[in-house]
Amino acid sequence: MDYEIYDLGDVTLQSGVTLPDAFLAYKTYGTLNEKKDNVIVYPTAFGDQHVQNEWLIGHGMALDPHKYFIIVPNLLGNGLSSSPSNTPPPFDRAHFPQVTIYDNVTLQHRLVTEKFGIQRIALVVGWSMGGIQAFQWGASYPDMVERIAPFAGLAKTWPHTNVVLDGMKAALLAAVHFDSSKLHQLTSADMRAVGRVYAGWGVSQAFYREGLYREMGFESLADFMTGVWEDSFMKMDPHNVLAMLWTGQHADISATPSYNGDFDKALRSIQALACIMPGSTDLFCSADDNEYEAKLMPNAVLHPIESIWGHFAGRGINSADNQFIDDNLKRLLALSTNG
Template identity: 90%
Template sequence: MDYEIFDLGDVTLQSGVTLPGAFLAYKTYGTLNEKKDNVIVYPTAFGDTHVQNEWLIGNGMALDPQKYFIIVPNLLGNGLSSSPTNTPPPFDRAHFPQVTIYDNVQFQHRLVTEKFGIHKIALVVGWSMGGIQSFQWGASYPDMVERIAPFAGVAKTWPQTYLVLDGMKAALMAAVRFDSSKLNQLTSADMRAVGRVYAGWGLSDAFYREELYRELGFDSLAGFMAGVWEDSFMKMDPHNVLAMLWTGQNADISANPAYNGDFDKALKSIKALACVMPGSTDLFCKADDNEYEAKRIPNAVFSPIKSIWGHFAGRGINRADNKFIDDNLKHLLELGTKA
């Protein structure tokens, strides 16, 4: 096991449900300094674990473990932190309770403060649903977080984002004829259709038109669909996926007692220096939505990743995109914080 477990105990979720024996899986990189001020929090995205975040961590990179103490907490529902697949009855599989982004960040805050005694965070960074968590950190703990850098992630689930996630959910619901009482019959084989639904959204139309999948070793579109989208989604458990889809569809940094749904107020409350990096051709975490958000964050820079890799411009695959993200993070970390 290449990660650690932080026991949360019995937690009351935003929904009011108590999840007994909850826990966060996390991995750290580097060493916490004596002042405890060299901290970077890097939450995981939908379907990812800490391993998928490691492309952005390395000597000489912005997230340099020789300089920073980097904490990668795993999203609830991803199979490592408390999830449908590792929670005993009565909260197993389809009975797993609804978990919000707000819940996730509250639990991560407990990890950071209770386990490590940290009270200042230099940067919270994340891709996709990791990006939403970085916005939430900034809104929930404005005096603690000095910088945020969401890439290909929005501060709430805008209508387009919601519809794409709903299409993925519908592919699973169709497998049980939309009968929620039969959800426990779902298997990983039912994830094949979810991968196909997502294929049209994860990358841009230009990516497919220019056949960039050939750079990844596939000589046909059909081969790419089967070898990447079907294969990667069939490795996921459908109940974990449904849990994470619910989290994603209901994400909104203002959906909590601090802001009572006032989205603009939540954005304006973020004190952190922010570098907001959408993928310029992202089809469902839209650059326009990120631009709206960045304009309302007092100390934000809007810096699109000019790429035809769509949402996956932030996935650590394309070298030029990776360098753009890393360069922006280096610049952000060099900036002094606002007084």
């Protein structure tokens, strides 16, 4: 096991449901300094675990463990933190309670403050659903978070993004003929169709047209469809995926007691220096949506990743995109804050 567990005890979620013996799985990189001000929080995205974040951490990079103490908390529902697949009855599998982005960030805040005694965070960074957690940190704890850098991630699930996630969910529910009483029958093999649905959204039209999957070692489009989309989704537990899809579909930084659904107010409240990096060809976390969000934030700049890798411009696969993200993070971390 290359990660640690933080036991949260019985947690009352935003829904009002109490999840007994909840826990966060997390991994740290680097050393917390004496002043406890060299902290970077880097939450995981939908379906990812901490290892999928490690491409952005390294000596000489912006997220340098020789310089910073980097905490990677795993998303609830991802199979490592409390999830349908690892929670005993009565909250196992299809009975797992609904978890929000707000729940995730509130529990991450407990980890950061209770476990490590941290009061200032230099940066919260994340890709995709990790990006929305970065926005949520900024909105929930404006006095604590100095900088945020969401890439290919939105501050809420806009209607079109919701439709994309709904298509993935429908592909899974079709396996049990949309009968919610049969959800326990779902298996990882049923995830194959979900991967196929996501294949049309993860990368851009130009990516397919130019056959960039060959750069990833796939001879043909058929090999790519099987080797990336089917295989990666079939490694996921279907109940975990349904839980994370629910979290994703209901994501909104203003769906909290503080903002009561006032999205613009939530954006305006983010005091952190923000570098927002949408993928220029991202088909479902669109640069347009990020542009709306950035305009309302007092200290935000928008730096699109000019790339035909779509949503996967933030996935750590294409070296030019990786370099762009790392360079922007270095610039952001070099900016002084009044903290």
